[in-house]
Amino acid sequence: MRNKIFQKLKQGYSHLGLGDDILQAHAEGLVATGLVTDENIDNVVNTQKSFLESLQKANDARATSAATRAKEAARKEFEDAAKAAADEKARKEKEEREHKEKEKEMPDWYKTEKAASDKTIRELLDSIKTMKEGYDTMKDENDRFKVEKAVTERKNLIISKAKELGIPQYRIDEGFAIADDADEAKIGEYLTKVANNTKAQVLPGNRDMFPLADKQPSVENIKSIVDKLCPK
Incomplete structure (x- = not known):
């Protein structure tokens, strides 16, 4: 029954611009009365015209009032911002006028001294800026030098440790x-493992490095091994 009432309300009063949620709620209210039947449903729907029209007018009034308040708030915000900007402009203009008036009242010797003082301050600020730029450049160069020095020292440490462990030069050159x-x-x-692996590769019996007859090294094999372990 609620849906029947809603469909008839929608069909008869959609021109009022009331949303489905409002018409459904109203249909629910009519069902709750327990007085609507299939026989009198059309009469009941027809009697709702004046109520729904008044409801539509009330909604329009609220919407109009809300729009009016929004416009008024926007207008006030704009006017306040414009007034604040005008006040700030007037304040600056007043300060500038007062400054110029004070300058007119200053004696010439004071104006000369002030101009010289202002020039000295500007030159000092420029000097400080130049010194800072020079300091920043020196700092960057010093930081770069420290990085390069650290890289060199680390590289020398690795090479020194590798030679100490007897790692051949050809293996050091590989990196x-x-x-x-x-x-x-x-x-x-790490270098100890490399040294052990390198030495294992040149020991007698390793056929990958030195093919031996009956696992007995020849004089040439031994000489080659010595040369690798003790490079000149």
Whole structure:
């Protein structure tokens, strides 16, 4: 029944511009009375005209009032902003006039002294700016030098440690995959493994490096091994 009433209300009063939610709520209210039947539904719907028209007028009045308040608020906000800007402009103009009046009252000797003082201050500020720029340049160069020095010292440490462990020059020249954040202890551990692996490759019996007969090294094999372990 509620849906029947809603459909008839919508059909008869859609021109009022009332939303479906309002018409559905009104239909729900009519059902709640318990007086609407299939026989009298059309009469009941027809009697709702004056109420729905008054409801539509009330909605229009509220919408108009809300729009009016919004326009008034916007107008006031604009006027306040314009007044604030005008007051600020007037204040600055007044200060400028007063400053000029004071300058007119100043004796010539004071104006000369003030001009000289202002010039000195400007020159001092320029000098400070130049000094700061020079300091920033020197700092950048110093930081770059420290980085380069650290890289060189680390590289020398690795080469020195590698030679100390007996790693051949050819293997040093190949380079090492050592993490940038590795400390001296980790560098030592890594190079020790490289040294052990390199020495293992040139030991007698390793057929990948020196094909031996019956696993017995020849004089040439031994000489080659010595040359690799003790490069000149």
